[in-house]
Amino acid sequence: MIRAANELLVTIRQIHAAIRDEVVATCERSSLAALSEIVAEQAGDTIFAIDRISEQVLLQHFAQLSSRWSFVLVAEGLGEDGLMVFPPEIDPARAELVIIIDPIDGTRGLMYQKRAAWILTGVAPNRGAATNLSDIELAVQTEIPLVKQHLSDSLWALADQPAQGERYNRLTGESIPLHAQPSQAPTIAQGYGNISRFFPGVRAELATIDDELVRRTLGPAEAGKVQAFEDQYICSGGQLYELMMGHDRWVADLRPLAEPLLTARGQASGLCCHPYDLCTELIARKLGIIVTNEHGAQLSAPLDVSTNISWIGYANDAIHAQIAPTLKTLLTQYLLLKA
Incomplete structure (x- = not known):
């Protein structure tokens, strides 16, 4: 178990608050063009000017944290490998912890002031290269609100x-207590849920599977009636939040499974979900949400900035039972999953 875990939790929550406040302040005084300027291409993703703001605050505070804990920090933007050791003189293999963080998950939505973003942090005992998502014992996610939004939620476990x-x-x-409550609905009918299809390339195939999943689950739609709804939140932390708050009943991000389709067409590989995007899934599981990989097993990806991850979240056991078997059948049928 993590030494002095409650003390570490308090400190990380303070770091999140500092990042949130600095990013919001910068959004208030900066133009959209300045925030959305591309400053680097690293670890398979684009780094925007707004990302640099959070990184500066992050490094300052985590340097202070190293006086109490030794750790390997994993984050997008920390060089090509996304790793930094604190204190810097320590052997990474001897560090006490691995801390993986996404300083701004949902950069694109935030910099255009379309939707709130999230600061995500997961902490695991250091087991070297074998350390993975299932080892995380402390998780915190904090909302970075829009400029016009005065409330900001945070959740931890x-x-x-x-x-x-x-x-x-x-x-x-x-501040007031926030009591998250996933949906207890026994069906996806009249609820929100979707297969993520954020970017051009394979949206048609993913949408076809999504439509067929709803049809097989709920039957043919009646004229003038809608069976279910969707809301494409381009932010994994935000998707987990929507499940935790009872807004969504299921979500599936299967982008890595569709990569072979892009390759076969001679198209460049797309942007996929990475371990830092899902480093707070412990919170969701603590609330009773079922979070799995494409095979139905618990997530266990290495804590790095490059591994592509597919994941599925179900609000409760009934939704899992209703969706999971049909989804697996369809993924196999459409050759996205091997039989």
Whole structure:
């Protein structure tokens, strides 16, 4: 178990608050063009000017954290390998912890002020290269609100404690408890859920599977009636939040499974979900949400910035039972999953 885990939790939540406040302040005083300027291409993703703001605050605070814990920090933007050791003189193999963080998950939506983004952090005991998502024992995610939004939610969990949450009012400075409650609905009917298809390339195939999944699950639609809804939140932390708050009943991000289709067409590989995007899934599982990979097993990807991940989230056991078998059948039928 993580030494002094509750103390570490408090410190990480303070770091999240500092990142959130600096990013919001910068959004208030900067133009869209300045925030959306591309400054680098690293670890398979694009780094925008707004990302650099969070990285500066992150490094400053994590340097201070190293006076109490030794750790390997894993984050997009920390050089080509996405790794940095604290304190810098220590052998990475002897570091106590691995801390993986996404300083801004949902950069694109935030910099255009379309949707809130999230700061994501997961902490695991250091087991070297074998350390993976299933080892995470502390997770925190904090909302970076839009400029016009005065409330900011945060949720956290420790491996041996229930998940908790807080809603912060950035106008008054007050905070109140936030009680997350995933949907208890026994069906996807009249609820939100979807297969993620954010970018051009294989949206048609993924949409076909999504449509067929709903048809096989709920039957043919009646004239003038809608069976279910979807909401494409381009942010994995945001998708987990929507499940945790009961807004969505299921979500599947299967982009890596569609990569062979792009390759066969001679198209460049697309942008996929990475371990830092899902480093807070412990919180969701603590709330009773079922989070799996494409084969139905618990996520266990290495803590790096490059591994592509497929994942599926179900709000409860009933939704899992309704969706999972049909989804697996369709993925096999459409050759995205081997039989």
